[in-house]
Amino acid sequence: SGVKTSVIGSDVVDSWKVKLEELNVPDVKSSLDNILGHVLQQKQVSDLSERNDLALTPEQVDHFEKLCHCRVARMPIQYIVGEWEFRDLHLKMQPPVFIPRPETEELVELILQKQEPTKPVTFLEIGCGCGAVSLALLKTLPLAKCKAVDQSSMACLLTLKNAIYQKLSDRISVSQHKISDRVKDEDFSVKFDFIVSNPPYVSSRDLMDLDPEIRLYEDLRALDGGEDGLSVIKSVLKVASKFLTEDGTLWLEVDSSHPELVVRYLDMHRASLKLKFVASYPDLFQNDRFIEIVKDA
Numbered sequence: 001s002g003v004k005t006s007v008i009g010s011d012v013v014d015s016w017k018v019k020l021e022e023l024n025v026p027d028v029k030s031s032l033d034n035i036l037g038h039v040l041q042q043k044q045v046s047d048l049s050e051r052n053d054l055a056l057t058p059e060q061v062d063h064f065e066k067l068c069h070c071r072v073a074r075m076p077i078q079y080i081v082g083e084w085e086f087r088d089l090h091l092k093m094q095p096p097v098f099i100p101r102p103e104t105e106e107l108v109e110l111i112l113q114k115q116e117p118t119k120p121v122t123f124l125e126i127g128c129g130c131g132a133v134s135l136a137l138l139k140t141l142p143l144a145k146c147k148a149v150d151q152s153s154m155a156c157l158l159t160l161k162n163a164i165y166q167k168l169s170d171r172i173s174v175s176q177h178k179i180s181d182r183v184k185d186e187d188f189s190v191k192f193d194f195i196v197s198n199p200p201y202v203s204s205r206d207l208m209d210l211d212p213e214i215r216l217y218e219d220l221r222a223l224d225g226g227e228d229g230l231s232v233i234k235s236v237l238k239v240a241s242k243f244l245t246e247d248g249t250l251w252l253e254v255d256s257s258h259p260e261l262v263v264r265y266l267d268m269h270r271a272s273l274k275l276k277f278v279a280s281y282p283d284l285f286q287n288d289r290f291i292e293i294v295k296d297a
Contacts, residue, residue: 007061009036009054016068017049023072026211031077035067038081074212086132089139091162093130097155098222100132103283104198107253107290108136110281111196114249117141122190124243125149126179126197126236129222131159131172133196138168145171147188151178152219183238191245197236198253203229229255233262237293241273244295250275256287266293 013032020028029049037045039060048054056064070080078084078093085091086100087108093099115121120143125134128148138144150156156176163169177187202223208215214223225232233254240250254262259280266277274296283289 007056007058009056009061010052012056012061012064013049013054016065020068020071025071025074026213027077031071032068034077034081035064035071038067039064074216076213076217079217087136089132089136089162089166091130091132091135092158092165094154094158095217096219097152097158098127098129098218100130103285103289104133104253105136106281106283107196107198107251108133110290110292111137111194111251112140115141115144117143119143120145121193122146124188124192124195124239126195126239127151127155127199127222127232128159128174129155129198131162131174133198134159134172135162135166135168137196138171139166146173147190147192148172148174149177149179150174151176151221155219155222179232179235179239181235181238183235183242185242187239188243191243192248193245194249194251195236195240195244196251199225199232199236201225201229201233201253201255201258203227225255228261230258230261230265233258234265237262237265237269237273237275240293240295241275246295246297248295249278250291250293250295252291252293253289254291256289259288259291262291262293 017028032049033045036048067080076099078099079095082093084093087105122145125148128134128150134146134148138146148159153176156174159174163172200223202225204224204227207220207224263277266275276294276296278292278294280288281290
């Protein structure tokens, strides 16, 4: 019998489509599009799974099915394909490092609206994860320099890897650092024109209600904001108070219930923190998601 060198891809894809749907796996079409794009090494992945003319080699079918099994186990698609787009950046992803969310692109936009690209700035990112926010800012602000910290050594390594991959490593320094309530003078050696953080803000009791993709695979330290979801945010405010330049800005991504709580906390600690709430901004879904705070002289 003649050796079959390729398989009709659409049959394989269709059978997995049925399997994934029966198992209530979310986002079946985009999962399959992305897995196929990865297996076929194609950049343009939209609607790949709908095509009838797909020809796959037996090796590709094997690879495709392995990755589909990962998706059945609810592994996030970003970890399965090992890379993801964030704004105009192509970034490497690796479990359990926190996966950047689409709304965080809006945080970057907000910050960029307030920056002059021709002005040299130094900024700090607290909780850099894979480096998405810092690197997106550096890419658009050619004179900016950045210090990025994360409590996870794997996150720091991935940020560095992405910085090298994006040819931005000469303007970023990355270090493993867990911020706490006790902010010391020697934590950072300079003051920052702005600080940005998408800190853990899920209250501890809500962690187990998160989707299995998040709960089973992502580093929960990147999500756990303590009892009220504010414990890390409060530490970030202390860092901002100490290490922002005069008139420097702190940008935060928070839970939609947090802006009013942060306003209250800043009022209560006005004398010691010397930080002033400027505004909160909604995300695409009209949730209060981003906060701008400025250092008061």
